[in-house]
Amino acid sequence: MPQFQVDRRAVLGLGAAACAAPLAAAAAQFTASGMVWQANTSAFPTAVDLSAHYVFFTPDEAAFIEAACARLIPADATGPSAVQAGAPLFLDRQLAGEYGKGARLYMQGPFGKGTATQGYQARWPPAGFHRAAIKAIDEHLTRNGGAPFHRRAAADQDAFLKDLEAGKAELGGEVDGKAYFKLLLQNVMEGYFCDPIYGGNQGLAAWKMIGFPGARYDQRAYVLAYNQPYPLPPVGIGGRPAWSVKG
Amino acid sequence: MATKLPPVDAVLVGFGWTGAIMAQELTEAGLNVLALERGDWRDTPTDFSPAYAQDELRYYWRHELFQRLNHDTLTIRNKASETALPMRQLGSFLLGSGVGGAGVHWNGQVWRFLPSDFKARSHNLQRYGKAAIPDDMTIQDYPVTYDDLEPHFDKFEYLCGVSGKAGNLKGVIQPGGDPFEGPRQREYPNPPLDMPYGPTLFGKAAAELGRHPFPHPAANCSRPYTNPLGVQLGQCTYCGFCEKYACGNYSKASAQTTILPVLMRKPNFTLKTNSEVTKVNLSADGKTATGVTYIDDKGQAFEQPAELVILSAYILHNVRLLLLSGIGKPYDPATGQGVVGKNYAYQITSSVNVFFDDKILNPFVGAGALGTIINDFNGDNFDHSGLGFIGGGYVGVLQTGARPIETHNTPTGAPAWGAAWKTAIARDYLKTASVATHGAVMSHRGNYLDLDPTYKDALGRPLLRMTFDFTDNEHRMSDYLTDRAAEIAKAMGGREIKANPRKGSWDVVPYQTTHNTGGAIMGDDPKTSFTNRYLQSWDVPNLFVLGATAFPQNAGYNPTGTVAALTYYAADAIRTRYLKASHQPLVPA
Numbered sequence: 001m002p003q004f005q006v007d008r009r010a011v012l013g014l015g016a017a018a019c020a021a022p023l024a025a026a027a028a029q030f031t032a033s034g035m036v037w038q039a040n041t042s043a044f045p046t047a048v049d050l051s052a053h054y055v056f057f058t059p060d061e062a063a064f065i066e067a068a069c070a071r072l073i074p075a076d077a078t079g080p081s082a083v084q085a086g087a088p089l090f091l092d093r094q095l096a097g098e099y100g101k102g103a104r105l106y107m108q109g110p111f112g113k114g115t116a117t118q119g120y121q122a123r124w125p126p127a128g129f130h131r132a133a134i135k136a137i138d139e140h141l142t143r144n145g146g147a148p149f150h151r152r153a154a155a156d157q158d159a160f161l162k163d164l165e166a167g168k169a170e171l172g173g174e175v176d177g178k179a180y181f182k183l184l185l186q187n188v189m190e191g192y193f194c195d196p197i198y199g200g201n202q203g204l205a206a207w208k209m210i211g212f213p214g215a216r217y218d219q220r221a222y223v224l225a226y227n228q229p230y231p232l233p234p235v236g237i238g239g240r241p242a243w244s245v246k247g
Numbered sequence: 248m249a250t251k252l253p254p255v256d257a258v259l260v261g262f263g264w265t266g267a268i269m270a271q272e273l274t275e276a277g278l279n280v281l282a283l284e285r286g287d288w289r290d291t292p293t294d295f296s297p298a299y300a301q302d303e304l305r306y307y308w309r310h311e312l313f314q315r316l317n318h319d320t321l322t323i324r325n326k327a328s329e330t331a332l333p334m335r336q337l338g339s340f341l342l343g344s345g346v347g348g349a350g351v352h353w354n355g356q357v358w359r360f361l362p363s364d365f366k367a368r369s370h371n372l373q374r375y376g377k378a379a380i381p382d383d384m385t386i387q388d389y390p391v392t393y394d395d396l397e398p399h400f401d402k403f404e405y406l407c408g409v410s411g412k413a414g415n416l417k418g419v420i421q422p423g424g425d426p427f428e429g430p431r432q433r434e435y436p437n438p439p440l441d442m443p444y445g446p447t448l449f450g451k452a453a454a455e456l457g458r459h460p461f462p463h464p465a466a467n468c469s470r471p472y473t474n475p476l477g478v479q480l481g482q483c484t485y486c487g488f489c490e491k492y493a494c495g496n497y498s499k500a501s502a503q504t505t506i507l508p509v510l511m512r513k514p515n516f517t518l519k520t521n522s523e524v525t526k527v528n529l530s531a532d533g534k535t536a537t538g539v540t541y542i543d544d545k546g547q548a549f550e551q552p553a554e555l556v557i558l559s560a561y562i563l564h565n566v567r568l569l570l571l572s573g574i575g576k577p578y579d580p581a582t583g584q585g586v587v588g589k590n591y592a593y594q595i596t597s598s599v600n601v602f603f604d605d606k607i608l609n610p611f612v613g614a615g616a617l618g619t620i621i622n623d624f625n626g627d628n629f630d631h632s633g634l635g636f637i638g639g640g641y642v643g644v645l646q647t648g649a650r651p652i653e654t655h656n657t658p659t660g661a662p663a664w665g666a667a668w669k670t671a672i673a674r675d676y677l678k679t680a681s682v683a684t685h686g687a688v689m690s691h692r693g694n695y696l697d698l699d700p701t702y703k704d705a706l707g708r709p710l711l712r713m714t715f716d717f718t719d720n721e722h723r724m725s726d727y728l729t730d731r732a733a734e735i736a737k738a739m740g741g742r743e744i745k746a747n748p749r750k751g752s753w754d755v756v757p758y759q760t761t762h763n764t765g766g767a768i769m770g771d772d773p774k775t776s777f778t779n780r781y782l783q784s785w786d787v788p789n790l791f792v793l794g795a796t797a798f799p800q801n802a803g804y805n806p807t808g809t810v811a812a813l814t815y816y817a818a819d820a821i822r823t824r825y826l827k828a829s830h831q832p833l834v835p836a
Contacts, residue, residue, distance in 0.1 A: 038293070076666055079669065079673060104315050104316060106319075114332050118323060120756075161664075211676055215299075218486065224443070226444040228607065230609050
């Protein structure tokens with residue numbers, strides 16, 4: 001946003017006389033010195049292009065992410081898997097963008113290991129952390145001729161993810177496996193439950209599964225509806241599939 | 248070389264709640280006021296549009312309304328023997344940035360501290376004796392009383408259009424309100440919000456246990472409201488996106504929705520955004536602030552002379568600016584001497600989930616301060632004899648809106664992922680209430696703020712360093728509150744409950760509260776406080792420091808009501824006394 005300055009010293013001097021002026025007069029003077037609010041400048045989010053292939057992940061990385069998503073939130077009768085909901089594509093787009101680059105994170109060194117309470121101390125922003133961690137995981141699992149993560153059986157994958165979560169998988173190098181698991185799980189949950197405009201939660205399926213009605217603006221009619229099922233289907237910022245014009 | 252600008256009467260550093268309140272008051276007094284805000288201009292239709300405001304990923308998880316840590320952050324550690332590392336990502340607290348500050352993305356929880364909270368040391372000494380306050384607990388009395396602040400609490404509540412029910416009108420306890428609150432002169436400006444099912448079940452169970460439930464006072468308007476400045480707010484629509492979000496409906500009080508429509512039009516007010524103050528400048532003798540130096544978004548430096556300098560940024564920024572400007576004696580935890588950075592405090596939270604099988608709660612219907620609360624265990628509203636701690640907190644069910652990336656309440660034994668997690672979340676999402684506790688943190692000799700020796704911000708200045716941990720007092724108090732919450736949670740009649748106590752050291756990752764306090768505290772003695780009772784620097788009498796920076800320790804309530812009341816109190820002193828005897832201390836040192 002460009003620098004905005006309203007400088008009215010040139011318009012009126014200070015002092016009690018100016019302050020005593022009625023609001024209407026002051027408002028007119030304000031108009032003369034420039035509007036604060038500008039029309040048509042709101043920032044609607046940009047919808048993710050769902051048609052394209054991966055733009056951040058390499059094929060090997062995508063194989064890991066898809067396999068991990070399928071275990072973190074598996075497909076069953078309750079609802080879609082993270083893969084079905086679009087979490088891998090969501091994550092790809094997030095890591096390719098500002099978030100992946102850590103645009104809002106403090107990324108100056110020196111980098112230290114950190115205590116258990118000092119939070120994110122990886123030397124990479126999220127994109128680099130995923131890249132380094134996936135590589136380290138692959139090396140860890142294939143070191144003695146083992147199969148990479150995505151070729152393993154589901155039970156074996158779950159066991160490895162549990163080790164990662166508990167900090168029991170020694171990945172070597174500078175990758176903190178436990179910290180990476182936290183980031184991965186957080187990102188997958190984001191992809192599962194976010195607004196569909198970002199590529200995840202496709203078909204609003206995750207919201208349907210739990211009963212979250214989405215980006216609704218007025219819930220006044222339902223505050224006092226004790227113990228009543230909510231009657232409306234979920235809706236995203238960009239609407240919902242039923243609103244799309246067919247053909 | 249900084250370009251020197253024409254002088255102004257008063258310059259404000261930071262333009263959130265305290266800056267907007269002070270600017271409104273000082274322009275009313277006829278001063279020519281300049282506010283410098285380092286962030287962007289933000290207004291409701293442009294930046295908080297209801298067409299896309301309900302976006303959890305963008306606003307909470309991607310931090311769009313919050314401070315950019317790539318620009319500056321702070322370093323953190325639990326104790327002085329550790330090496331502080333940068334808070335690289337926001338977590339435990341969510342610093343604001345831009346016009347309106349953190350007051351844009353608050354919940355709207357408006358409390359008055361208890362009368363006894365303002366006398367934390369003398370009150371506890373008197374009631375429990377010397378042994379109740381350990382040597383390293385550095386609590387102090389506020390230099391103001393509840394009665395001093397009462398008209399100013401009132402002014403803020405009417406500015407915001409707070410929705411609530413008085414519990415104590417001029418000393419007479421009122422049914423339906425908070426019987427523990429200090430006496431108020433009149434009723435809230437608006438009636439309580441409609442109460443959803445979960446908080447109602449809590450209120451019923453609490454009352455059956457002999458507690459005193461009442462609706463949380465909310466700066467979320469229960470009906471259309473025109474405030475005393477003539478600014479209109481709309482009725483809250485319970486969309487469930489207050490906390491961590493901005494309101495697109497003009498229903499949640501903020502500088503934007505209560506003051507700016509009037510203030511921005513004043514000819515004697517100027518706001519400059521994207522203008523970051525780097526230093527408060529002093530006269531040669533160090534006893535007068537001559538103005539400030541700031542840098543614009545093109546990196547150009549300006550010197551802004553001013554008769555009156557007012558720090559109105561968030562507490563951590565106020566303290567850092569004092570340290571970077573060399574004002575006041577920095578606090579030394581080894582000796583206990585010095586005042587800048589002293590008595591940093593926070594709050595301690597916990598919760599107890601209640602899982603129902605037969606009750607649909609629709610937790611996504613919400614508002615920031617919508618809930619039922621008890622203050623039976625806040626402050627000194629209960630007998631602490633033999634409990635091993637002082638202080639307390641509130642307990643209640645707040646239904647702020649169960650955004651789905653954030654809200655994963657699952658029962659004991661359920662994993663955080665996988666098929667079993669999915670089964671639990673799908674079964675329990677609509678049928679879980681959370682009884683929250685929100686407790687005080689007393690100040691402690693080893694908890695303080697100073698400048699980090701290693702890490703720098705984008706402008707090359709040292710980061711602030713925070714050394715903080717919960718002490719035994721806080722853990723005992725929070726455990727006690729959690730137990731009281733669990734009693735009520737159990738009585739709510741669900742399938743099962745799950746307690747989530749706060750254990751171990753303070754952790755920067757999980758969100759707790761953005762209720763950081765202290766570091767340039769107010770007091771009666773220049774040796775133990777940075778400001779006098781009017782938030783005026785003892786050392787530099789034309790410098791005032793606003794905000795929770797002034798709290799000698801924290802209370803069990805959300806701080807904004809007290810922050811605003813202190814701001815109005817200071818503004819009143821500046822208007823009625825300071826301006827009549829310029830540059831003079833309002834309290835003899």
